[in-house]
Amino acid sequence: MRIVTTGVFDLLHIGHINYLRKIKSDDDTLIVLVSDDLYVSSYKRIPVIPQEQRLEMIKALSIVDEAYLYGDDALSDWTLDELRADRVFQASDPDMWQVFYKAAIDRGIMEFVEYDGSVQTTTGIIKRIGDERITRSNVDRYSKEAILENENVYGGGFQSLGGITVLQDHLPPNMDPKQILEIGSGLGANALYLKTKYHKASIDALDICGPMVEISQERHGDTGINFVEMDYMNWPEENGYDLVISRDVLMYFKDKAQALEKVFRDMNPGAVFLLYDYCNGKASSTVFDDYKSSRGWELISIPEYEELLRWVGFSLLSSTDLTDVYLTEGAKTMENPALDPTAIANMRKKIQYIKNNWQAWNVFCVVKPAT
16 A cells, blocks of 8 residues: 655654654555645744755655655645555644645545654754744844844835834824834834824834844934833833834733733823734644744734733724735735745745634724723
8 A cells, every 4th residue: 555644854753753653554655745845834834954854864764665845735636646645644633734635535545643742743852952042043033134134024114014004004093192102113114104193292112122223223313213222111101101002012021911001001091002913813723832932922812902901991992803914915025026935934834824813913902091
């Protein structure tokens, strides 16, 4: 019998070997399709070991009869015919792979088997190595060079999708704020727009990342915007703000209640808080859980956010799901011919998380009651 399985096989370990032994009988021909780097990056993470090396390691195993790189979004009928597959195996949650293995499922040759993660997993290995490695990665990700590369991905002045229109579309009309605070100012594009729109306003723009603040000061130091390198939780509570903006920042705050309570105290009665953030979607996944951990994200769901904002004391004016905006803008971003393959793979991965309903993007517009 010719049996087929697919996998990443990154940091090859005993868990992989045990799985292959589990699915192959003595008379079987085992064919392994090693997922290429671009496909793996679209739903999991960028592999530690490059695709050619992962393929060579699999070929070197005596239990494997044939091995090939594979990068399609699904295991097609054509591939099954070419491999003359009698059975197809996958060690994973069946719900995650219904689309990828549709052809094999329709043929009645698909079998999902339980993977014994108690022995070893690649994620477990990475996690043990990981704390120091993740810290270094985050430092590298916020170097000046990496910041400017991200700006090339997301557009001038930004480190995330949507550009200035995402802010324009959700600012309440008929405002005339005198004091504005931005928590997580990035490269200053939001603050610069607010200064142009409310030119008499005083703006404090905080960011914990030194290179971000340095770039903002170099570019916009003559605008009167007060760009400050500081953790928001250490910002003094002396000034009452009429408008507070936070865009894709609170996802890094583990104690969101504490942060939101501080925002509430920092605001004048009747002031508006415009909060953009990544949230957990309606579905869950260990793959996305691992990704969140690697990025230092602490996400909650949209309903949990709404409940927390009300608990702090805010009145909720609106809660708008920006998921479709993310998908549209992400697709446009991937059409940029100047992007390198790694940037495209990262964007493809995030879009897949959104499509899988693991991740959401939302904007909450709240007000501090006047009395």
